Amino acid sequence: MNRIGEILSGSLTGKQAEIRGWVYRIRSSGSLCFIVIRDSSGIVQTVASKESLGDMKIKELSGLTIESSLSVTGVVKEDKRSAGGYELQISDYRIFQRNDNYPITKDKGEEFLLDIRHLWLRSREMTSIMKIRSTVFRAFSDFFYNEGYYQTQGPMMVSTATEGGSTLFKLDFFGEEISLAQSSQFYLEVMMFALEKVFTIAPSFRAEKSRTRRHLTEYWHAEAEAAWYANEDMMRDEERMIEYIIREVLERNKEELLMLKRDLSKLENIRAPFPRMRYSELMQKMPEWGLGLKYGDDLGADEERAITVHFDKPVFVTHYPVAIKPTFYHREDPETPGELLCHDLLAPEGYGEIIGGGERIWNLKELKEKLKRYNLNPEDYYWYVDLRTYGSVPHSGFGLGLDRLIWWICGLDTIRDAIPFPRTIRRTRP
RNA sequence: GCCGCCGUAGCUCAGUAGGUAGAGCACUCGGCUGUUAACCGAGCGGUCGUCGGUUCAAAUCCGACCAGCGGCGCCA
Incomplete structure (x- = not known):
């Protein structure tokens, strides 16, 4: 198991890594799915493609919601298109919990945030x-x-x-x-x-x-x-x-x-x-x-x-x-x-x-x-x-x-x- | 304790001659091979804080209450 911080430091580039964490942001486009994952050391973008994972799995990953918990495995590479400069290409994953929804969205009031x-x-x-x-x-x-x-x-x-x-x-x-x-x-x-x-x-x-x-x-x-x-x-x-x-x-x-x-x-x-x-x-x-x-x-x-x-x-x-x-x-x-x-x-x-x-x-x-x-x-x-x-x-x-x-x-x-x-x-x- | 402000969908908000409520986000379904809190289409979603009053009719006007926020006093 690796930390996201290690990926961001560049020490895992070109290597196989496994990270565990929570969905920070997720975007999908049919045959590609980008999951930004967070752990306590940072956030990193991961990418899954239909080509390598197949129809079923890309669908399952695309259906994940904010703060769902998972681990992913794959090769780390440098990529300028990714926010932190690094990206993990998912070859395998395990979902611990998929959330129905997460109460925090883009608009948030101070009072509400104190309640949750x-x-x-x-x-x-x-x-x-x-x-x-x-x-x-x-x-x-x-x-x-x-x-x-x-x-x-x-x-x-x-x-x-x-x-x-x-x-x-x-x-x-x-x-x-x-x-x-x-x-x-x-x-x-x-x-x-x-x-x-x-x-x-x-x-x-x-x-x-x-x-x-x-x-x-x-x-x-x-x-x-x-x-x-x-x-x-x-x-x-x-x-x-x-x-x-x-x-x-x-x-x-x-x-x-x-x-x-x-x-x-x-x-x-x-x-x-x-x-x-x-x-x-x-x-x-x-x-x-x-x-x-x-x-x-x-x-x-x-x-x-x-x-x-x-x-x-x-x-x-x-x-x-x-x-x-x-x-x-x-x-x-x-x-x-x-x-x-x-x-x-x-x-x-x-x-x-x-x-x-x-x-x-x-x-x-x-x-x-x-x-x-x-x-x-x-x-x-x-x-x-x-x-x-x-x-x-x-x-x-x-x-x-x-x-x-x-x-x-x-x-x-x-x-x-x-x-x-x-x-x-x-x-x-x- | 004193002064001021607010309460409408899960969240952020819009909603004036008073005529039974709307957007964005989230969520569900569909589409998309490089997205950056993506985009396009459809769907789901409401006891308009509570109680009472005025009225043919109240989210809207009036009163009381409840909840919350900010400032002061006091302090760290």
Whole structure:
């Protein structure tokens, strides 16, 4: 058995080959039948003629439908008339399943394609995205392994909220009300005291009723936490991580990016270091950029988009005022009280926030005061408080939305296409 | 949660003085020896989202409901 990729590489030219796959396109003209077959490595045109196979067989092959499964055997030759430049001349075949029809035809609406996502994932577009996604997941892990981090895991069924404003998915846990994790951050902080540098890739669940092309209710969250790291140390790892992931994708998935019509030059630009802007600096730029925000206003989605157009790389926005971050765990900058040692990373081309991170409060007194100010019960956070009670150290961390990263890298319209089975406010199937 | 949009064949859509619905694709049958999401001919295909109202008559006008999409807020 051979792969279609081998044929396209030219290594099978003039030889006998057997490929197995699915009908991608089929055209017949009575005594000739062209079947374009796909497998996970590509597509290739095969041709059957009445002359060599006889009446019955050409009829059977001509009657195949899109996505019918089969194997074919024959000699491979170069042929300019075939789309990929190669063609297999069928001398024998076996049909595994002939479909009556296939629901996907040339006109397709986004909604319909989501209903039949389980089939649409076979498309060349989705296949390309999923190959890139695979590279991104691997590259993220590789980067942090290479930097001396350990991979670890937190629970997905939890009894404490992480984020301030985020809504939780409630769950009945043998009579106790618990929820699905919104972040693994607090658990990474626990593991950080044991392993110093840790990362995880896990789903996070948000019950926010967001109806936008950049939100999922279940998304893949890549998070890291490092002991002894200040805010700036963390950002340095992050920018190199983003650069590494994009270089890996450019290296391994150029073909897929081109299939998605991605402008490669936009990605080739992405080299560390990334620009950093304090929130206060950003506000000073506002008039110049024609935006009406002033100090103390939160950055909306429109502003984020407007900011990223001034950069051809991702940009870090740091030192948000305490008042506009709903989270309690960020450490205040002792040098600029009222501002937090935190950062967001905004992806270019209007894609916006893909990372949120910062230095964590590590002083016990400070943490207790913050919990009080946010009306949180220290009892609920007893183990998080314990981390500051026993051998606390400065540390920082971040969370990256992997689906958002893939959305940007692939240049997609909606984040839903960055994940195989998107879960949105109104979609739980397939 | 707020604002906006949509629902007609399996899919994409058209359908105004309100008069019982149409095209392309898919599928079936036939034709074609070099096709590139081929082409030609024929066929199959509909509770016009649901319920109610106006009317002699509703896909069309009115109301409610249901489903979906986009944007904001919130975030990754």
